[in-house]
Amino acid sequence: MPEVKSALPPALQHPLLQTPHAMFCRLGGVSAGPFATLNLSCHVGDKQDLVQENRRRALAALGLRQLVALQQVHADRVLLLDHMPESGEFSGFDAVITNVPGLALLIQQADCQAVLLHAPGRRVVAAVHCGWRGSVANIIGKTVARMRSAFGVRPAELRAVVSPSLGPCCAEFITYKQELPAWMHAFAATGKPAHFDFWAMSARQLATAGVPAAQIGIMGICTCCNHGYFSFRRAKRENGGLCGRNGSMIGLAAR
């Protein structure tokens, strides 16, 4: 009997990233209700066995060996993995860097950005969870700096892609004068009061960190407008904020 493989969940990729990676939408999983269907977070109230099946499918889509998930806290700590870890779950980090082939670095988001980074020459990858607090803390710049100090990655060789996430169409911050520092006010979206372009902010932070503009990709898909994605903002309007998390992943293939 030939082996029957279950269908892999649909995902977007970007041509800048010449390494296994995927930006998943909410389709292709087994979860139900507000988590339907490809919820990749263990911490939003979904059934654990369903999340594990969803994660198995996501890992299979990348063809890698072990998934690494962060219990993200909207801060700026960066996890460094230079050997195969015993466990795949780490709490208190919002970014992870590795040079270990076979690891699939997972970021879980529902409007926040996943920023996927690849240094082809050094064979190093990183995944960053970046919401507005991450933008304020410049977790992107800190991750690029750590890739350099730990693995000798030159920012000029980095390729970076910002996943589907909250777009300028929906990123309204009524209390931006209290919440967002002054430098961010320059990134106001045109024609919409109190809306901000966090995609452009991340592109700026990547460029400031030394990543060439031609090596920065923005997917440009708003998770709040597009019902194919989990969106915390949309869920807040509809049911008090209960929703799953989209996943974005990157890793290195075994040689």
Ligand SMILES: [Zn+2]
């Ligand atoms: Zn939108």
